[in-house]
Amino acid sequence: MRAKVYVTLKRGVLDPQGKTVQRAVKSLGFKEVLEVRQGKYFELALPDDVAADRARQVVEEIARTVLTNTVIEDFRFELEEA
């Protein structure tokens, strides 16, 4: 099984990286882009025989305690059968 975890900066927390990317994008002439936010993306591989509930619980906990600093970041995740 595969879990995808997305970690993004909370609204209200300045994202200088996103800003820089946005500037680069603009200077390349893509005027359409209004905003860029940069986050992190994780793929976790779990054994195929893990029960979905258990997987959900494990991934949630890992995302909350390890992958995210909840002072500045939010996360969400998806599970996918292999």
Place this chain on the structure above:
Amino acid sequence: MRAKVYVTLKRGVLDPQGKTVQRAVKSLGFKEVLEVRQGKYFELALPDDVAADRARQVVEEIARTVLTNTVIEDFRFELEEA
């Protein structure tokens, strides 16, 4: 409109980040996690009135030229109506 871009290391490219996170996760007792790969995640905001085709084209190009280091990374993206 919103675009989500996922940038991941190509297969076979060493991922020290992922490996380190995996170790940590394991030592915290989450034995279920077989592998962790770390990537980047971007959210781009585009005006709502951009045609889907044009949006696709712009995002694709931005992803390829700015967001991804194509020597070692791959990307994929999704478009989402706001």
Place this chain on the structure above:
Amino acid sequence: MKFGIVVFPGSNCDHDAYHVAKHVLGEEAVFLWHKDESLQGCDVVILPGGFSYGDYLRTGAIARFSPIMKSVGRFAADGGRVIGICNGFQILLEAGLLPGAMLKNERLKFVCRHVHLRVETCRTPFTGLCAPGEVLSIPVAHHDGNYFADAATLAELKAHDQIVFRYCTEAGLLRAEANPNGSAEHIAGICNRAGNVLGMMPHPERAAEAMLGSADGLKIFQSLLAAPAGAR
């Protein structure tokens, strides 16, 4: 006084902190291995600078799970003195021993240079020998020193006199150009409410001998020696 310097995998200022404690101050100093739990009866614990676990996930994010950090947490709760320098500060934030979080430097570059710090409070055992408003010259060297806390937390920090150092000009003025990383309210260092846990981005251990360009950092260590004993 016995200093314990924690060695995480990836710590790289551990020897520097040890050198100051042992050879500049002439005190007792030991390294504390991250996999151990014992603090070996130290009076002061230093979480040194470096890149624990490569800082690959977030600075300090993984180090905080080390066995030694449980003991450091207990030690701090009992009033023991803890200094987190640079990566050590980041670890204290991740561990929740200090409030707030670190973001990437505003300019997104690593920055290594001497900066000026204004001492904002002398009530801590780390700043007892400083004068209020005194300006110290101490270097920074980090990629993630842009301190962030929400408005409520910042208000709390101020209300309880927890801001210990701010970046300033040589004359002690708070100016954007004197802030090397975009840190909120020019914060360079904070302490917990009780004042026994200090986190700071600048490296006092790199400014403890005149030969290295400044000995101002020594004041922080000397203050500790002069302060009445804390917990053990």
Place this chain on the structure above:
Amino acid sequence: MEEQPITPALVEEHNLTAAEYERIVATLGRTPTLTELGIFSVMWSEHCSYKSSRVHLRRLPTRGPCVIQGPGENAGVVDIGEGEAAVFKIESHNHPSFIEPYQGAATGVGGIIRDIFTMGARPIACLDSLRFGPLLDAKNRFLLDGVVAGIAGYGNCIGIPTVGGEVYFDDSYSLNPLVNVLCLGVARRDQIFYGKASGVGNPVIYVGARTGRDGIHGATMASAEFDETSQERRPTVQVGDPFQEKLLLEACLEAFKTGAVLGIQDMGAAGLTCSTCEMGARGGVGVRIELDRVPQREEGMTPYEIMLSESQERMLMTVAAGREGEILEIFRKWDLEAAVIGEVIADGVMHVEQGGRVVARIPNTALTDDAPVYERPLRRPAYLDKVNALNLDRLALPGGLFRAFKDMLAAANLCSRRWIYRQYDHMVRTNTALLPGADAAVLRLKGRRAALAVTTDGNGRYTWLDPRRGAMIAVAEACRNLVCAGARPLAATNCLNFPSPEDPEVMWTFAEVIDGIAEACAAFGTPITGGNVSFYNETLGKQIMPTPVIGMLGVIDDVERRMDIAFKEPGHAVLLLGETLEELGGTEYLELVHGLKQGPIPRLDLQREANLQGAVREMIGAGLLASCHDVSEGGLAMALADCCFASPDPTMAVEVTLAQDLREDAILFGESQSRAVVSAPDAHADRIAAIAADWSVPCALIGRVSRDVFAIRLNGHTLVIDDVISLRDIWTTSLETILH
């Protein structure tokens, strides 16, 4: 699978000539296996075998009283007294940095650091010598940004300060940036480790990162052995893992203390292949390894892939039989992979097995000492005469010399390098006693009075215009930089960056450069203890200028006597040591202001240079000087500006009055060699003059350190006058302004 037939096409794809292939067959007495072909291919590559350069490198002086280990090992070792040795070497990572600047530069740093700690030394500093195309081009800005970030990313994380270096910009580097990194370490003299296998039956241990399919260049052929997916899985770029290397460094240093480690070599270029056969060859023994025991990152790797992988952060060591447990335990403590993968054998062969089957068996010496050596043809390039025909009479003075001066302050080749070195942690380990911005970096040795000074130098324009003299100047300047910092030059390392050796004109410049380095190093008593040759720095027919980079190490007997370049006090006398000639060829000024890249480059008289250095050393030794700076690119005007800007006080300035019957631009911006600008209290002026006279060095009082007003007057009129703060501003922020 191994029985794939070796076709001429396959041989060619492995960059081996037909003659080389015949030699392989003759050596083995049979057709090689594919794995063996791959092994020969990498070991006989220019990079590993030095087949084009070896005959020339022999002319370098490599011996001296301080030399403990000269070229041939992972790094050079010199005696620095009190039982300590300095271990240092410079390496290039040019091609990888062009493909992927961040990772290319990062892994370059990782590689040279491994070369140092593999010898038992703790690395204490790095320096980086960089060359890029002009910054007007976005691609070059991208490369500079990525390379600097990569060096910072690796060096800062592993905790080794990057304390100095140099950077130049020239169009010839546009498609071929140069990234050379020097690393310096310190060890106990009697605890140096060598890349040598010994003791038949002793176990061979693999430590560090797992092996993946990284950087396997050899073959891109579609063959039975490599299906599509394995092709696709073979990244051309290696990713560095400085955290892993930090652990490896600490674990190795800990393992060395046990006394159980007998020999060790890092796996750099040609990975496991190189370390296995070189360790065997140096020890006059053989090494047998079993590939099944090699820690691997991916499944299904072939022997070819495992032997040729260039995965980073790996080491091979031989350990005293029976003590492997102790060593493995240390690596486990540091959470590192370690495994016994073979043993030392009596036959001088590299013996490789997989699944009980022999996949390669090659005499070590066939891969090392007996690899091909070529005497490539040499031809003096025709361009040399043309570019050395500068006629100064036809060169008009620019309208305003002041304007020219300001342009020079802002020039990419002359302005402050702050934007670069602030991204490097240059203070970690708390030894940096002279920060970047000085002529040389100075590192104290904790617990000793002595300190080390180190610098890199190499002006490619000089060597392009005059390979031999340019190389001599690089050596002279490196020594002079150390001397100006208060040091005694001890020994050197060198990185020779050149285009294709198959071009006779390139080879001629190479031979000339070697002779120039050899002559100058012999004159200054600074033997070459190691180095690196990087050929094929050309893309699409565009060649880089021949660019030798000299890394020089010196000792300061008393760290308190180290010297920096900053003016200290208004009122101090400012003196110019050495003679200014009417020389503008090859200068930064000539190219920047007149758009001419023309010689002849400045003269160099080794005796005069030695005298200048002797005089400066005596003045510093006697404590007479407040500051000292050598005059190099940008000439006297630039040197004076440097001395002002280096002061922490932004109002520190200088007022000088010159009187000389030469072109004004030559006086201001000429790059005559063997000169230095010093400042001192008036009370010392007489003694300074006396020492200069003793050494037959011209010495002129040219002005005084001042406040606020920076002024240069010449033969009665004022050439330059301005508020020093605004000049300083131009100089400090120029690189930032260009890049953002």
